[in-house]
Amino acid sequence: MKPSASDSDGRKITEKELIDVFSDVFRFSKKPILSGSEFDDCAAVRFSFFTSVLGSDSDNADLLRSTSLLFSTDTVHRKSDFPPSMSPWQIGWMSAAVNLSDIAGMGGKPVAFLVSIGLSADFSLNDARELALGINDCVSMFGAEVIGGDTEFHDELTITGTVIGVSENKHVLYRNGAKPGDLLCVTGFAGSAGVALDLLLNDPSFQKAGVSINSVSPAFLKNLTEPYPRVFEGRALSKTGAVTSMMDTSDGLAASVHELSERSCVGFVVDAEKVPTEGEAFQILSQVCPTADSAKQALFEKALYTGGDYELLFTVSPDKLKAVEAAFEQLNQQLNQQLSRQSNQKDGGKAFKSGKSPSRFTVIGEATKDKSVLLKTESKGQIQLISLLKKGYDQFDK
Amino acid sequence: MKPSASDSDGRKITEKELIDVFSDVFRFSKKPILSGSEFDDCAAVRFSFFTSVLGSDSDNADLLRSTSLLFSTDTVHRKSDFPPSMSPWQIGWMSAAVNLSDIAGMGGKPVAFLVSIGLSADFSLNDARELALGINDCVSMFGAEVIGGDTEFHDELTITGTVIGVSENKHVLYRNGAKPGDLLCVTGFAGSAGVALDLLLNDPSFQKAGVSINSVSPAFLKNLTEPYPRVFEGRALSKTGAVTSMMDTSDGLAASVHELSERSCVGFVVDAEKVPTEGEAFQILSQVCPTADSAKQALFEKALYTGGDYELLFTVSPDKLKAVEAAFEQLNQQLNQQLSRQSNQKDGGKAFKSGKSPSRFTVIGEATKDKSVLLKTESKGQIQLISLLKKGYDQFDK
Numbered sequence: 001m002k003p004s005a006s007d008s009d010g011r012k013i014t015e016k017e018l019i020d021v022f023s024d025v026f027r028f029s030k031k032p033i034l035s036g037s038e039f040d041d042c043a044a045v046r047f048s049f050f051t052s053v054l055g056s057d058s059d060n061a062d063l064l065r066s067t068s069l070l071f072s073t074d075t076v077h078r079k080s081d082f083p084p085s086m087s088p089w090q091i092g093w094m095s096a097a098v099n100l101s102d103i104a105g106m107g108g109k110p111v112a113f114l115v116s117i118g119l120s121a122d123f124s125l126n127d128a129r130e131l132a133l134g135i136n137d138c139v140s141m142f143g144a145e146v147i148g149g150d151t152e153f154h155d156e157l158t159i160t161g162t163v164i165g166v167s168e169n170k171h172v173l174y175r176n177g178a179k180p181g182d183l184l185c186v187t188g189f190a191g192s193a194g195v196a197l198d199l200l201l202n203d204p205s206f207q208k209a210g211v212s213i214n215s216v217s218p219a220f221l222k223n224l225t226e227p228y229p230r231v232f233e234g235r236a237l238s239k240t241g242a243v244t245s246m247m248d249t250s251d252g253l254a255a256s257v258h259e260l261s262e263r264s265c266v267g268f269v270v271d272a273e274k275v276p277t278e279g280e281a282f283q284i285l286s287q288v289c290p291t292a293d294s295a296k297q298a299l300f301e302k303a304l305y306t307g308g309d310y311e312l313l314f315t316v317s318p319d320k321l322k323a324v325e326a327a328f329e330q331l332n333q334q335l336n337q338q339l340s341r342q343s344n345q346k347d348g349g350k351a352f353k354s355g356k357s358p359s360r361f362t363v364i365g366e367a368t369k370d371k372s373v374l375l376k377t378e379s380k381g382q383i384q385l386i387s388l389l390k391k392g393y394d395q396f397d398k
Numbered sequence: 399m400k401p402s403a404s405d406s407d408g409r410k411i412t413e414k415e416l417i418d419v420f421s422d423v424f425r426f427s428k429k430p431i432l433s434g435s436e437f438d439d440c441a442a443v444r445f446s447f448f449t450s451v452l453g454s455d456s457d458n459a460d461l462l463r464s465t466s467l468l469f470s471t472d473t474v475h476r477k478s479d480f481p482p483s484m485s486p487w488q489i490g491w492m493s494a495a496v497n498l499s500d501i502a503g504m505g506g507k508p509v510a511f512l513v514s515i516g517l518s519a520d521f522s523l524n525d526a527r528e529l530a531l532g533i534n535d536c537v538s539m540f541g542a543e544v545i546g547g548d549t550e551f552h553d554e555l556t557i558t559g560t561v562i563g564v565s566e567n568k569h570v571l572y573r574n575g576a577k578p579g580d581l582l583c584v585t586g587f588a589g590s591a592g593v594a595l596d597l598l599l600n601d602p603s604f605q606k607a608g609v610s611i612n613s614v615s616p617a618f619l620k621n622l623t624e625p626y627p628r629v630f631e632g633r634a635l636s637k638t639g640a641v642t643s644m645m646d647t648s649d650g651l652a653a654s655v656h657e658l659s660e661r662s663c664v665g666f667v668v669d670a671e672k673v674p675t676e677g678e679a680f681q682i683l684s685q686v687c688p689t690a691d692s693a694k695q696a697l698f699e700k701a702l703y704t705g706g707d708y709e710l711l712f713t714v715s716p717d718k719l720k721a722v723e724a725a726f727e728q729l730n731q732q733l734n735q736q737l738s739r740q741s742n743q744k745d746g747g748k749a750f751k752s753g754k755s756p757s758r759f760t761v762i763g764e765a766t767k768d769k770s771v772l773l774k775t776e777s778k779g780q781i782q783l784i785s786l787l788k789k790g791y792d793q794f795d796k
Contacts, residue, residue: 039661041503041645042468042563044570047445050467061459069448070440073512073560074548105439114471116558150472150558160514160548160558162471165440172442247439263437 013125018151021125022117025132026146043148045112050166053109053143068172070165072102077158078120083200083224085213088127090225092134095159098250100142100229101310105248107173107238108165110144110231115161118154135161142231171238173246173314178264182244182315184365185324187233189223189278190253191299194306195285196224209288220280227310232335233359234312236327242320249311252392254304256313257365261373264315270365270388272377275303305391315367324361332358411523416549419523420515423530424544441546443510448564451507451541466570468563470500475556476518481598481622483611486525488623490532493557496648498540499627499708503646505571505636506563508542508629513559516552533559540629569636571712575643576662580713582763583722585631587621587676588651589697592704593683594622607686618678625708630733631757632710634725640718647709650790652702654711655763659771662713668763668786670775673701703789713765722759730756 048059055063076082076095086094096113103110115135119128139146144163178184198206199213199221206212213221230248237243245264249256253275257268277299289295316324335358365376375388446457453461474480474493484492494511501508513533517526537544542561576582596604597611597619604610611619628646635641643662647654651673655666675697687693714722733756763774773786 039574040572041500042470042506044466044468044504044565046466046567047462059463061462064445064459064462065457068442068444070442071510071512071546071560071562072440073514073546073558075514075516075550075552075556075558077516077552079553080550102439106442108440112469114469114560116471116473118473118475118556148469148471152473152478154473154475154556155477155554156552158473158516158552158556160471160473162469162512162560163440164469167442169444174438176437 013128015151017125018119018128021129022132022149022151025129025136026149043112043114045147050111050164053111054166054168066169068167068169070103070106070108070167070172071162072099073160073162074098074102075158075160078156082157083197085200086225088123088130089134089137091157091159092131092136093138093226094134095161096135096138097227097229097310099161099163100138100144100231101227101248101250103163103165104229104231104234104312105173105246106165106167107171107234107243107246108167109235110139110142110163110165112147112164113139113144113161114148115146115159116150118152118156118158120154120157123157138229142229167238173234173238173243175245175247175260175263176265177245178260178266178315178367179244179317180266180367180369181318182266182367183318183321183363184257184260184268184270184313184315184367185361185363186249186253186276186311186313187230187359187361188309188311189276189281190249190309190311191303191306192220192223192278192281193227193308193310194302195281195299196221197306197308199284200224205288211284211287216284217280220278220284223278224308227308229310230312230359232331233328233361236331237312237314237324240320240323240327242316242323244315244317246312246314249309249313250307252305252307253309253313254388255307255390255392257388258373258390260313260315261371264367265371267368267371267373268365268388269368269374269376269385272300272375274362274364275300276360276362276364277303305389307392321363328359328361335359411526413549415523416517416526419527420530420547420549423527423534424547441510441512443545448509448562451509452564452566464567466565466567468501468504468506468565468570469560470497471558471560472496472500473556473558476554480555481595483598484623486521486528487532487535489555489557490529490534491536491624492532493559494533494536494561495625495627495708497559497561498536498542498629499625499646499648501561501563502627502629502632502710503571503644504563504565505569505632505641505644506565507633508537508540508561508563510545510562511537511542511559512546513544513557514548516550516554516556518552518555521555536627540627565636571632571636571641571644573643573645573658573661574663576658576664576713576765577642577715578664578765578767579716580642580664580765581716581719581761582655582658582666582668582711582713582765583759583761584647584651584674584709584711585628585757585759586707586709587674587679588647588707588709589701589704590618590621590676590679591625591706591708592700593679593697594619595704595706597682598622603686609682609685614682615678618676618682621676622706625706627708628710630729631726631759634729635710635712635722638718638721638725640714640721642713642715644710644712647707647711648705650703650705651707651711652786653705653788653790655786656771656788658711658713659769662765663769665766665769665771666763666786667766667772667774667783670698670773672760672762673698674758674760674762675701703787705790710759719761726757726759733757
């Protein structure tokens with residue numbers, strides 16, 4: 001009835017072996033956590049553990065009173081989330097990253113992570129260890145710890161993460177705060193994950209043009225397989241006081257703009273020319289499309305309508321844009337220092353090397369009083385405003 | 399590639415419909431929760447929301463300082479957790495109950511619940527609503543609220559819950575506090591879920607004896623299909639100050655006694671005659687077994703070595719047993735009052751009616767300095783001490 005996982009030598013894996021592997025990887029400092037759930041029914045954690053990441057005196061009563069916890073849960077599984085050729089480490093990384101991105105989307109700091117792992121029969125004990133390392137590397141890179149979990153076998157590899165973050169109440173950012181006149185901004189680049197997915201799925205047009213995963217940089221594929229949650233950017237943005245609304249773009253850029261529009265009761269005009277795309281994505285599509293214009297258009301479609309980019313979409317009062325620019329400048333200095341420290345560690349720095357650094361953001365449009373979501377394009381000197389389609393990643397459509 | 403769920407009329411279910419159904423069921427009071435995750439990337443919750451269930455002045459600085467949060471996550475899925483004939487409501491109830499039982503095992507109060515639902519193609523929109531109602535009824539019966547979640551389609555129905563509970567630091571109970579001389583106690587009855595599972599799986603010996611689910615009381619089957627987490631009992635026990643260690647028995651009684659032994663570095667002598675079993679379980683097995691003695695033995699095996707009972711196993715200083723007795727007396731008074739209130743509600747009181755009330759506990763043994771876990775039996779006036787087998791529910795063994 002149940003799948004039963006075997007190790008590489010054909011020997012059946014026992015529950016104890018698996019728990020030992022996970023416990024070994026998910027070691028955490030025991031001090032603030034009264035108990036980790038590998039020993040008891042639950043992990044028990046003092047409030048001060050959550051506030052310790054916010055202030056030096058984590059037990060301060062005012063800090064405790066003015067703090068919120070952020071919670072999110074997300075499931076990823078083999079058929080819908082892991083393209084072929086993803087390694088166990090990458091699968092682990094991704095299952096943590098998609099959850100951390102939700103904390104980033106509200107400007108919080110991730111603190112703790114729980115993970116329920118339904119392992120499939122094709123995983124060896126070493127694969128399980130690599131998976132756990134991927135989770136742990138991602139969680140710890142962004143300052144959080146794995147505090148609990150559950151493990152079992154499942155026909156289809158299925159991983160559910162739950163992340164707990166923290167933020168001062170006043171710094172939590174929602175989707176409903178955009179005002180007419182606010183500038184619409186997005187971090188990083190859009191569309192790269194969508195192009196990488198076509199590559200990994202060996203799309204016929206790519207096959208025909210002789211473009212394969214071997215002809216692109218490894219860093220480019222990581223845009224899809226090692227999503228980099230914008231935790232540091234989200235936190236820096238929330239502390240500027242300049243941002244009026246925010247969310248992550250995991251369902252795609254166009255879908256996210258529509259979501260901000262609906263929640264904030266404003267419209268948007270998105271400037272097509274300003275949507276940031278990566279040079280390598282354009283080069284790849286240039287080999288597949290007949291003209292440079294059609295390659296540009298194809299990449300633009302990916303940028304707007306495919307998911308998997310995990311960037312942050314946010315709005316800023318125009319008079320406070322300078323504060324956001326300053327925050328990114330400061331953040332890049334910090335990240336560079338961190339990068340040089342982490343590159344000395346075994347698994348550290350992987351994501352930083354994947355081309356996600358330096359951090360950047362681009363103003364791509366403006367919020368309007370009129371509630372339509374429009375796309376501004378220019379062709380032969382003629383400016384056109386057309387409706388931005390409300391479509392994006394929808395797991396239910398597949 | 400993906401399963402696509404259809405409604406009863408064959409029409410494909412859209413994501414929006416499903417989210418609307420879940421949002422409608424998982425309504426919650428918005429006051430203390432800044433945002434629920436159906437609108438934003440995360441649910442944002444103030445600390446005072448968690449402490450409000452502990453004291454009237456939930457914003458009290460000392461209360462905040464002296465409080466711990468409890469976290470646990472558990473996945474249940476079709477093949478390993480839902481016997482045939484379980485209704486969508488029961489599946490929902492169970493997926494919440496197994497998580498709440500972990501909070502109970504540490505003496506905490508459940509406060510918030512997140513749920514990730516991987517719906518399979520055999521579920522209609524109405525089934526999905528019933529599933530959500532089952533989750534919500536269980537969570538709200540024990541004083542908690544659904545604050546966030548995730549939904550998608552999955553080949554196999556898969557539900558991961560994450561529960562957040564709260565407790566004063568001093569009242570959290572662990573597995574490692576038992577001392578030699580402490581009395582070993584268990585709530586409720588053991589083995590009923592195991593007998594109910596054989597019935598639901600239509601075990602050949604039952605078939606042969608003409609015993610089926612139709613020949614037993616509906617309440618008896620609910621021992622398996624509507625597990626009743628001992629949240630109220632766990633909390634009452636933690637507040638007595640008399641309990642030295644505790645855990646739930648979800649993996650079986652014998653396995654749990656061994657676990658307390660290992661964590662607490664003590665041994666136990668379990669008195670076979672004292673292990674509490676239900677009259678109806680014995681009646682059922684009497685129809686299957688050739689003699690009363692063999693029926694008694696068969697039930698005893700179920701009581702020790704099968705999972706699914708979700709009772710609490712705990713140790714008490716012998717001089718403080720009276721405090722525990724008094725706590726159960728008080729609890730039963732409270733539960734009876736609650737029952738009469740809830741029986742007026744639509745779905746309320748279901749579990750109370752399933753024979754889980756009144757609350758009870760039984761002293762079944764004693765902790766010893768010697769670390770062996772022994773079973774004391776008496777046959778024809780001869781007392782025997784044999785090793786209690788370390789076996790129980792192991793999903794990996796199936």
